[in-house]
Amino acid sequence: MLIHSASQLLTLSGGPQRGRALGNLGIIPNGAVVWQDEQIVAVGESEALRHAFPDEPQMDAGGKVVMPGFVDPHTHAIWAGDRSAEFEMRLQGKSYMEIMAAGGGIFSTVRATRTSSLESIVRQTRVRLWNMFNYGTTTAEIKTGYGLSTATELRMLQALLALDKEGPLEIVPTFLGAHAIAPEYEGQPDVYTDLICNTMLTVLQQWWPHNAPYHAMPFVDVFCETGAFTLEQSRRILTTAREMGFPLKIHADEFDNLGGASLAAELEAASADHLVKTSAEDIAALGRSDTVAVALPCTPFGLGEAEYTPAQAILEADGLLAIATDCNPGTAWCESMQFPLALACRYMRLTPAQAIAAATINAAAAIQRADRLGSLEPGKQADLLILSVDDYRHLGYRFGSNLVQTVIKKGHIYPV
Amino acid sequence: MLIHSASQLLTLSGGPQRGRALGNLGIIPNGAVVWQDEQIVAVGESEALRHAFPDEPQMDAGGKVVMPGFVDPHTHAIWAGDRSAEFEMRLQGKSYMEIMAAGGGIFSTVRATRTSSLESIVRQTRVRLWNMFNYGTTTAEIKTGYGLSTATELRMLQALLALDKEGPLEIVPTFLGAHAIAPEYEGQPDVYTDLICNTMLTVLQQWWPHNAPYHAMPFVDVFCETGAFTLEQSRRILTTAREMGFPLKIHADEFDNLGGASLAAELEAASADHLVKTSAEDIAALGRSDTVAVALPCTPFGLGEAEYTPAQAILEADGLLAIATDCNPGTAWCESMQFPLALACRYMRLTPAQAIAAATINAAAAIQRADRLGSLEPGKQADLLILSVDDYRHLGYRFGSNLVQTVIKKGHIYPV
Numbered sequence: 021m022l023i024h025s026a027s028q029l030l031t032l033s034g035g036p037q038r039g040r041a042l043g044n045l046g047i048i049p050n051g052a053v054v055w056q057d058e059q060i061v062a063v064g065e066s067e068a069l070r071h072a073f074p075d076e077p078q079m080d081a082g083g084k085v086v087m088p089g090f091v092d093p094h095t096h097a098i099w100a101g102d103r104s105a106e107f108e109m110r111l112q113g114k115s116y117m118e119i120m121a122a123g124g125g126i127f128s129t130v131r132a133t134r135t136s137s138l139e140s141i142v143r144q145t146r147v148r149l150w151n152m153f154n155y156g157t158t159t160a161e162i163k164t165g166y167g168l169s170t171a172t173e174l175r176m177l178q179a180l181l182a183l184d185k186e187g188p189l190e191i192v193p194t195f196l197g198a199h200a201i202a203p204e205y206e207g208q209p210d211v212y213t214d215l216i217c218n219t220m221l222t223v224l225q226q227w228w229p230h231n232a233p234y235h236a237m238p239f240v241d242v243f244c245e246t247g248a249f250t251l252e253q254s255r256r257i258l259t260t261a262r263e264m265g266f267p268l269k270i271h272a273d274e275f276d277n278l279g280g281a282s283l284a285a286e287l288e289a290a291s292a293d294h295l296v297k298t299s300a301e302d303i304a305a306l307g308r309s310d311t312v313a314v315a316l317p318c319t320p321f322g323l324g325e326a327e328y329t330p331a332q333a334i335l336e337a338d339g340l341l342a343i344a345t346d347c348n349p350g351t352a353w354c355e356s357m358q359f360p361l362a363l364a365c366r367y368m369r370l371t372p373a374q375a376i377a378a379a380t381i382n383a384a385a386a387i388q389r390a391d392r393l394g395s396l397e398p399g400k401q402a403d404l405l406i407l408s409v410d411d412y413r414h415l416g417y418r419f420g421s422n423l424v425q426t427v428i429k430k431g432h433i434y435p436v
Numbered sequence: 437m438l439i440h441s442a443s444q445l446l447t448l449s450g451g452p453q454r455g456r457a458l459g460n461l462g463i464i465p466n467g468a469v470v471w472q473d474e475q476i477v478a479v480g481e482s483e484a485l486r487h488a489f490p491d492e493p494q495m496d497a498g499g500k501v502v503m504p505g506f507v508d509p510h511t512h513a514i515w516a517g518d519r520s521a522e523f524e525m526r527l528q529g530k531s532y533m534e535i536m537a538a539g540g541g542i543f544s545t546v547r548a549t550r551t552s553s554l555e556s557i558v559r560q561t562r563v564r565l566w567n568m569f570n571y572g573t574t575t576a577e578i579k580t581g582y583g584l585s586t587a588t589e590l591r592m593l594q595a596l597l598a599l600d601k602e603g604p605l606e607i608v609p610t611f612l613g614a615h616a617i618a619p620e621y622e623g624q625p626d627v628y629t630d631l632i633c634n635t636m637l638t639v640l641q642q643w644w645p646h647n648a649p650y651h652a653m654p655f656v657d658v659f660c661e662t663g664a665f666t667l668e669q670s671r672r673i674l675t676t677a678r679e680m681g682f683p684l685k686i687h688a689d690e691f692d693n694l695g696g697a698s699l700a701a702e703l704e705a706a707s708a709d710h711l712v713k714t715s716a717e718d719i720a721a722l723g724r725s726d727t728v729a730v731a732l733p734c735t736p737f738g739l740g741e742a743e744y745t746p747a748q749a750i751l752e753a754d755g756l757l758a759i760a761t762d763c764n765p766g767t768a769w770c771e772s773m774q775f776p777l778a779l780a781c782r783y784m785r786l787t788p789a790q791a792i793a794a795a796t797i798n799a800a801a802a803i804q805r806a807d808r809l810g811s812l813e814p815g816k817q818a819d820l821l822i823l824s825v826d827d828y829r830h831l832g833y834r835f836g837s838n839l840v841q842t843v844i845k846k847g848h849i850y851p852v
Binding site (some may be wrong): 103104107108111155318321326345352353355367369372411414416418419420422 | 519520524737738761769770771772781786788829830833
């Protein structure tokens with residue numbers, strides 16, 4: 021298949037983009053891309069490629085931007101139920117304790133997810149994944165963490181593997197048993213930490229279908245935050261996971277600075293995510309590492325807060341910056357990667373070009389898939405978008421609606 | 437036609453909602469609505485209406501919210517060109533003067549609009565109107581103001597009448613010759629004000645097709661702001677228009693407090709819009725009047741600013757509050773009414789119920805169409821939405837995507 025005449029073909033070629041190099045879109049005007057089966061075989065100028073591949077079926081993208089599919093490197097998009105009533109209570113001025121007493125908060129989602137069958141979790145999640153896909157996300161990292169027991173966490177992973185197999189959205193699964201202290205272990209965080217290290221991770225390693233395509237091992241992630249896991253507990257979990265061969269991620273500095281970002285750099289985690297209250301020292305540590313800093317601007321937005329990830333400081337420190345939705349039922353039910361781009365331009369002062377690179381090639385790096393995803397280059401998977409606009413800068417500039425017209429995933433074409 | 441089994445039928449019955457009364461959705465659980473031709477004939481409980489109207493074709497809305505179509509009471513949705521390059525320049529730190537020197541700012545849109553044919557303006561605008569419609573806006577106020585000469589302003593109105601006739605989005609047109617001082621009159625704001633009062637309004641009154649359905653007269657609006665029109669110039673324009681029988685609107689207090697809101701109340705304008713820097717005195721004046729306060733939260737958002745319309749103070753003063761997109765190419769290219777609802781919940785502390793009332797029945801009041809639009813009541817026009825969710829609170833709670841599944845306009849059904 022050959023798409024030609026794109027007003028701008030954004031290749032994002034050349035690998036992840038560090039620091040001030042962020043924002044190199046590798047634009048080919050009047051561009052074309054050719055793929056065969058699931059793989060891109062050529063990228064270049066339209067006339068040249070139409071001449072070189074005369075027998076490929078052709079698609080005209082005149083007046084449209086063609087770019088890699090968005091990679092959403094941080095979501096909690098699998099859960100049961102919703103928390104719309106809690107959202108209203110917050111706006112009515114109800115306190116955190118009143119909301120908890122009314123059955124709200126993260127444990128309401130844990131309750132709903134624990135008591136839902138595998139089929140029900142799959143059905144409720146499938147709707148969201150199609151929304152994400154239609155807004156241009158071709159691959160999403162999705163975390164467990166609403167089970168918080170061995171069996172229910174595995175059920176969430178089972179649901180993720182089933183949904184990934186079903187497609188078209190490709191799922192990179194993350195085990196987040198350390199999302200919160202399970203309610204059964206209230207006041208005993210170290211006992212729950214033991215359970216994760218000694219039981220959950222071992223069971224997971226044995227249970228995991230190591231032959232799953234592209235999924236040698238799931239990520240292991242920890243919510244390192246006051247009220248969740250301390251730095252020491254986080255270190256124990258991540259070190260244990262690392263010794264068992266799991267790749268790592270961390271939630272750090274959403275509300276408090278505990279040093280999670282430096283821990284991530286030290287342990288060579290794939291990413292450190294949130295990073296709102298991150299110290300200069302932590303930012304410097306990230307800048308010296310290959311750990312990707314994943315900004316989640318939908319979360320402060322969702323909470324009506326004014327403080328965002330200090331993206332400029334991260335770039336100044338030569339860090340690798342990515343953007344994700346953080347799609348979750350508590351603080352940020354946002355399925356579209358286009359929206360955090362618009363936030364990043366306004367509240368993190370990224371240009372549209374920087375935001376796009378952060379949401380494609382750098383996002384792929386945050387899930388250790390930059391070898392296969394996030395850019396349009398020969399050999400890469402044929403995951404791409406045709407936008408309804410002729411200039412990439414409409415991403416970021418416009419907000420609240422969908423600029424994606426066609427999604428191509430593993431070479432298959434899906435009109436939106 | 438009969439829609440039944442809605443999990444929640446939001447009637448918004450009982451007219452515009454003042455002050456703390458805002459947010460009464462008039463919910464009928466397991467609700468139904470019946471319309472014939474363009475008009476609603478009954479609203480009530482599903483079993484009763486299915487019994488009373490056995491011969492109507494039926495549509496099952498089980499598990500879905502049914503509500504009035506959004507009314508977007510303040511947009512500049514008609515223009516030519518775009519300003520995505522300017523957006524990027526701002527993020528690169530270019531100054532206002534550098535952007536103006538590069539041909540940016542409002543006058544770049546004026547230039548593009550002036551030099552576009554009627555057909556081209558219609559074609560470029562049509563795409564936006566369909567987007568607005570698919571996000572649930574069934575009626576939109578749309579302002580001229582990118583012509584700034586008699587002929588080009590009339591051409592914009594001509595385009596609006598053509599687009600309204602074409603449908604399905606219903607358009608309420610506003611003449612905004614006083615959007616900015618036309619470039620030919622730079623430094624001579626009083627001369628341009630004379631031109632508006634003595635020529636433009638007279639020509640408009642004679643030219644206007646007074647038999648246009650629902651459009652006895654267009655609104656006349658003024659941008660009362662430092663750098664645009666002073667309070668005295670605004671008063672002259674609005675008083676002249678009022679004497680000629682035009683209904684009035686005003687842009688007030690977006691960046692500076694000049695007293696425009698009190699002027700609107702004094703002149704019994706339909707609405708005063710923006711209202712970010714509004715004084716307590718102006719808010720009190722609005723509260724005593726029937727002038728609707730139209731908040732435009734997409735504008736501060738679009739500019740990356742932190743200050744929004746003081747909605748709570750307006751409600752406290754017993755004011756009528758509405759919400760609009762302000763869709764425009766400079767500060768807020770947002771086509772979806774769902775997005776300003778999400779902003780209003782977070783940055784104006786409205787509940788989802790209040791935001792919905794502000795975007796339907798009160799928005800209809802802001803364009804003096806509350807007798808015919810904005811609620812589901814017998815006698816009203818059959819403009820309604822079927823959402824993909826079972827609870828109205830998902831509006832506001834969720835952001836960045838489209839919860840509208842079906843739009844019904846003047847009785848016609850449009851799947852999204």
